[in-house]
Amino acid sequence: MRIAFSSNSKLRDLMGAACIRMEVPPETRVVDVLENVAERYGAEARALILGERSGVLVLVNDEMIEQRTIAVSHGDEITVLLPIAGG
């Protein structure tokens, strides 16, 4: 099935786009998508998404999720928002 993955800030720069399309097998979970993106874009991406030095907001179709183990569906957009402060 086909899904989208989007992000911001440094991860967006690493991806070279705000949003990418991905083909994933049935029963893929959000955490699997995160692992896939971390694998694809290297150590810096892994640290940003899954590292312990920052708390990211994980969204499915612009809605915050409580558990990253939920399954994704065809057409879903998974988003990792990296934290920002400053103003």
Place this chain on the structure above:
Amino acid sequence: MVPEFVSPENVQGLVAQADIVVDGAPYFEERGLLNRECVQQNKPMVEAAATGMEGFVTVVIPGETPCIQCLGFHSKDWSLPFPILGAVSGTVANLAALEAIKVLTGYGEPLRGILLFLDGASSFFRRIKVRRNPACPVCGDRPSASIGRKEVARKCE
């Protein structure tokens, strides 16, 4: 305007003298402190942040909406200076002012439970639905587990 950094020592007094807090502080530690204090004093807070070409705004109404701690949005690697485009910080600041006016006047629909995210590079806004965390150490269902000011500041170190 508060011309000083927010600290565990001054946060209680700063929030006590305000009807609403508009948070645009540069550090996560300051944001955590203001968030906790607003929940403790039952004061509404407009949370606004901007960096580079992006930013966001949301409204915290204690007891009703998620607080900032519920989002788990923090970074231990955040440091100044960071790049920021004036047009982006100006846009986010204006949106924050608009939210503050709506909360104070009761007119319109403030961003309760919604985080409005600005992607300036793509000229795109997204409305993100955010949730309260019942186990949140600041606004969760077990106030006895509430963390103190100095702990909030340490969490981001």
